[in-house]
Amino acid sequence: MxxxxxxxxxxxxxxxxxxxxxxxxxxxxxxxxxxNWLNQQGVIQISTSTWPLSGDEILRALxxxxxxxxxxxxxxxxxxHAIEADNKTIKLGLxxxxxxxxxxxxxxxxxxxxxxxxxxxxAGADNWDAKLRxxxxxxxxxxxGHDVNVEGSYLAGKLWNQWLVGGQIPTYxxxxxxxxxxxxxxxxxxxxxxVQRAEQKAFETKWxxxxxxxxxxxxxxxxxxxxxxPNARLLGLRITAQxxxxxxxxGSRILQWGGEGRSENWDSLWNAIKGNDNFDNGxxxxxxxxxxxxxxxxxxxxxxxxxxVYGQFVGEDEAGFWPAxxxxxxxxxxxxxxxxMPYQLYAEWVNTKTNGExxxxxxxxxxxxxxxxxxxxxxxxxIGGDSEMVSVGGDIRFDAxxxxxxxxxxxxxxxxxxxxLPRINNYAFPEQDDIQALDLTWTHxxxxxxxxxxxxxxxxxxxxxxxxxxxxxxxxxxxQALFGR
Numbered sequence: 001m002x003x004x005x006x007x008x009x010x011x012x013x014x015x016x017x018x019x020x021x022x023x024x025x026x027x028x029x030x031x032x033x034x035x036n037w038l039n040q041q042g043v044i045q046i047s048t049s050t051w052p053l054s055g056d057e058i059l060r061a062l063x064x065x066x067x068x069x070x071x072x073x074x075x076x077x078x079x080x081h082a083i084e085a086d087n088k089t090i091k092l093g094l095x096x097x098x099x100x101x102x103x104x105x106x107x108x109x110x111x112x113x114x115x116x117x118x119x120x121x122x123a124g125a126d127n128w129d130a131k132l133r134x135x136x137x138x139x140x141x142x143x144x145g146h147d148v149n150v151e152g153s154y155l156a157g158k159l160w161n162q163w164l165v166g167g168q169i170p171t172y173x174x175x176x177x178x179x180x181x182x183x184x185x186x187x188x189x190x191x192x193x194x195v196q197r198a199e200q201k202a203f204e205t206k207w208x209x210x211x212x213x214x215x216x217x218x219x220x221x222x223x224x225x226x227x228x229x230p231n232a233r234l235l236g237l238r239i240t241a242q243x244x245x246x247x248x249x250x251g252s253r254i255l256q257w258g259g260e261g262r263s264e265n266w267d268s269l270w271n272a273i274k275g276n277d278n279f280d281n282g283x284x285x286x287x288x289x290x291x292x293x294x295x296x297x298x299x300x301x302x303x304x305x306x307x308x309v310y311g312q313f314v315g316e317d318e319a320g321f322w323p324a325x326x327x328x329x330x331x332x333x334x335x336x337x338x339x340x341m342p343y344q345l346y347a348e349w350v351n352t353k354t355n356g357e358x359x360x361x362x363x364x365x366x367x368x369x370x371x372x373x374x375x376x377x378x379x380x381x382x383i384g385g386d387s388e389m390v391s392v393g394g395d396i397r398f399d400a401x402x403x404x405x406x407x408x409x410x411x412x413x414x415x416x417x418x419x420x421l422p423r424i425n426n427y428a429f430p431e432q433d434d435i436q437a438l439d440l441t442w443t444h445x446x447x448x449x450x451x452x453x454x455x456x457x458x459x460x461x462x463x464x465x466x467x468x469x470x471x472x473x474x475x476x477x478x479x480q481a482l483f484g485r
Contacts, residue, residue: 023129023156023163025053027170027185029108030403030443030451031082033395034075037344038065040298040306040335043072047200047240047248049296050217051172051185054163055083056198057215071337077448078397085449086122088477093118093135097471100141103437103459104382104389104411104428105186106178110152110170111473112188114139120152120475127158131167142188142375145225151189158198165194171219173238173252174329175296175310177346178391178407179381181327182252182290182314183236186382186428187374190234192221212242223256228370232259234379235272246298252314254379256288256368288365290314290372290380291323306335314380316354316361325361327352329381343396350381351388358386358415364425376427384426386416400448406440434462450476 025031032051035058038044046061058079067073095116115138123130133152140147154167168189174180196217203209219236226232235257240250257272258264263286272287292314299307311330315323331348354361362385363372371385378384393407413429424430437459444452456470 023055023124023158024131024154024165024169025055025058025083025086026152027051027108027110027172028082028086029106029405030395031079032107033344033405034079034082034342035061036333037075037335037342038072038079040300040308040333040344041072042300042306043067043076045213045242045245047213047215047242049173049175049248049250049294050196050215050238050240052165052169052194054196054198054200056158057200058083060199060201071340071342074340074397074400075342077400081445081448085451085475085477088449089122090478091118091120091122091475092478093120093473093475095471095473097455097469099467099469100139101457101469101471102461102464102467103435103439103457104179104409106382106407106439107172107176107185110185111471112140112142112151113137114141118152118475129156129158129163130154142377144188144375161198163194163196163198165196166192168192169194171217171236173217173236174250174294174312175248176312176329176331176350176381177333177348177393178389178409179329179350179383181312181329181350181352181381182254182292183238184378184381187377187379188224190219190221190223190374190379192219192234194219210243212244214239214241216240223374225375226259226368226370229256229259229262229368232262232368233257233264246301248296250294251292252294253291254289254372256365256372257286259368262286262367288368288372290316292326293323294329308333316363325354327354327362327381338396341396341398343394345392345394347390347392349388349390350383352381352383352385353388353415354386360386360416362386369425371425373425373427376425378426378428382428383411383413384429385414387411387413387429388415389413401445403443404440405443406438408438409436411435411437431463433464436460446474450474 032048035048044061044065118135120133136148151168154169156165168191170185170189172185173183200213200215202212216239221234223232236254238252242248268286294312296310309332313328316325329350333346335344352362372379389411391407391409395405397403413433417432439457441455452474454472458468
């Protein structure tokens with residue numbers, strides 16, 4: 001007991017100052033892995049299914065951490081270093097890959113071009129946070145028409161435990177390791193405004209306290225280069241709750257609404273929000289809607305094994321105010337340690353066909369005919385519609401300076417591509433194809449807050465044969481050179 005108390009106090013004494021100016025934490029695969037590892041070990045309780053995360057919520061969860069051994073302590077220190085690295089005042093980013101990586105993008109992969117140089121400025125305090133990131137790109141994979149952009153930039157203010165955010169930042173909704181059926185980060189971020197809670201603490205009133213820690217995230221933005229309906233809007237709401245320490249449930253809903261030539265008055269929006277606009281007549285139909293539920297269950301409560309199962313389903317349409325024309329995702333993950341080396345393993349299956357059949361409906365719409373895509377890349381799962389994928393993967397931290405993560409995937413992509421469709425929306429995978437691939441990333445920490453990532457992959461495609469490539473990326477803090485600290 002004395003050891004547990006001492007470890008927790010020592011860690012959090014340094015951690016609170018690290019997070020002082022950290023408002024939002026953008027999509028980060030290593031950080032999510034470490035937080036989930038602590039969740040499954042029973043050390044903390046935090047939701048990692050809605051991104052970006054709030055630095056306040058990470059601090060709240062760790063302030064209640066039940067640290068029992070030095071391995072758990074190492075994982076908490078890894079989280080601390082990740083937050084500290086993200087919070088550096090000025091950073092220079094460099095990224096290059098040998099070839100275009102034609103695989104479904106993984107969570108947190110924000111590189112959309114073969115060559116990227118970036119300069120990032122961070123500032124903030126208790127109640128505000130700002131990030132300006134200027135990216136120069138070459139050999140783009142997702143063509144936005146701009147070789148220089150500010151993706152990853154935002155300005156945020158906190159009021160009454162609510163973060164109000166404006167900018168162009170990635171969003172992710174769901175428990176899946178490799179993707180979300182309703183809101184993933186495989187496309188470029190959407191310009192817009194986000195509102196979410198800073199801390200996910202439960203209601204204090206006895207009438208609502210049973211809901212447990214909860215979070216919401218509301219988003220309103222505008223799609224870029226959406227030629228079918230120029231200036232189409234993207235609106236969304238996600239709510240999660242943890243009524244039991246080992247159970248999280250979430251509900252999400254997205255609308256493509258408005259745009260050039262479409263009604264944008266209050267009645268139109270209210271009917272779309274109510275779901276009272278599902279008409280066959282295109283002049284009356286107000287929006288393209290996707291909605292669904294997800295859940296994660298930690299089995300450690302009963303099996304005394306750090307094992308969780310999770311699932312998600314969404315519907316492209318509704319019947320009786322319930323999602324219909326459904327897509328599905330399910331998975332299982334396990335977090336443990338081998339000789340003081342923390343590791344996580346997972347297996348995941350996803351099917352974006354319509355109730356298991358390739359009909360050209362998933363992520364498509366007869367009014368918003370560019371589909372649920374931006375620049376031709378999915379706003380939902382990275383594989384796009386009418387596809388299926390099985391992936392197995394994991395992560396292991398060898399020591400304070402080295403970790404290895406990776407996945408093997410088996411995907412059947414765009415199974416409706418040979419059907420007669422109005423147009424091809426999925427530029428990521430425009431052809432029907434089968435792909436098998438191995439994707440590995442070695443991270444070497446030059447310093448605890450300076451990770452160097454080297455990624456390599458090999459793949460076999462029925463359409464394009466064998467492929468292989470590698471990439472390297474690093475973000476170098478410059479404040480020491482500029483300010484002598």
